[in-house]
Amino acid sequence: MWHRHNIAGAFYFGMRRIPQWLIVAVLVASGCHHEPTSSSEFAAERKKMVEEQLRPRGIRDQRVLVAMAKVPRQEFVSQNQRGQSYADSALPIGHDQTISQPFIVAYMTEQLHLQPTDRVLEIGTGSGYQAAVLAELAKEVYTIEIIEPLAKDASARLARLGYRNAHVKVGDGYQGWPEAAPFDAIIVTCAPDKVPQPLTQQLKEGGRMIIPVGTGLDQQLYLLEKKGSELAQTAILPVRFVPMAGEAANK
Ligand code: SAH
Numbered sequence: 176m177w178h179r180h181n182i183a184g185a186f187y188f189g190m191r192r193i194p195q196w197l198i199v200a201v202l203v204a205s206g207c208h209h210e211p212t213s214s215s216e217f218a219a220e221r222k223k224m225v226e227e228q229l230r231p232r233g234i235r236d237q238r239v240l241v242a243m244a245k246v247p248r249q250e251f252v253s254q255n256q257r258g259q260s261y262a263d264s265a266l267p268i269g270h271d272q273t274i275s276q277p278f279i280v281a282y283m284t285e286q287l288h289l290q291p292t293d294r295v296l297e298i299g300t301g302s303g304y305q306a307a308v309l310a311e312l313a314k315e316v317y318t319i320e321i322i323e324p325l326a327k328d329a330s331a332r333l334a335r336l337g338y339r340n341a342h343v344k345v346g347d348g349y350q351g352w353p354e355a356a357p358f359d360a361i362i363v364t365c366a367p368d369k370v371p372q373p374l375t376q377q378l379k380e381g382g383r384m385i386i387p388v389g390t391g392l393d394q395q396l397y398l399l400e401k402k403g404s405e406l407a408q409t410a411i412l413p414v415r416f417v418p419m420a421g422e423a424a425n426k
Contacts, residue, residue, distance in 0.1 A: 246307045251303060253268060263277070280304065284362075288360075289312040294313065295313045295316050295362065303328075306329065306343070307333060310333070320343065321348065321420050349371045349423050351373040351377040362385050365416050366388060367419040368423070374386075382401050384397075396413075
């Protein structure tokens, strides 16, 4: 009887007897902290993010939802944050910068009304995640990052993931990218205190620009539409981005 109980109550690992309670405790503990590691687990998390964070908050553009369900956000966050890849928040990417919350990425992208033939300019490459989402939807993406190591990492990451239509440049995005202008759409992911003139000049007639404007905590996301000599501006959402560095900060 004792012998039977002993066998039922323990597992043998090599020559060592491991009590059942310890195995149960380890399984429970690992279950509590289970983080996705395989690409299928990340894909499931991504689908959940689309269904729970994007759709209920009004993201409707099917192409944007498909792109958000496709781009592997875990490849754009630092190794120790991978388990948080699809959390409903911004995450640190080093150099005091952050990758934006998935909803903000989807929202700003949707506002651009991108066509597969469009050429897009992004200011503030950061991790390259927003650029990858844009690259799923537009023909060419030009993105500028002022912090050199971030630009280099993002460029390598985008190439490794096969985004041949995403072009990264190190520099001050205040001046835009005149050699590649004009653009059908411009997205700015750092906040100047007013819209940089070179960017409005590099926007095509009929083009759309989405840009956070303001200082400190007092920022608004603006949608600018270029119609003839007019630049229609609509404030659409209070937001919080890192300030635009470089020329914008020295004015
Ligand atoms: N779009 C990024 C997140 C943006 S974080 C992503 O998907 O990960 C804002 C980024 O803007 C930071 O990396 C910051 O270094 C960059 N930035 C700030 N001022 C800039 C400027 N003047 N020109 C280009 N990039 C700038």
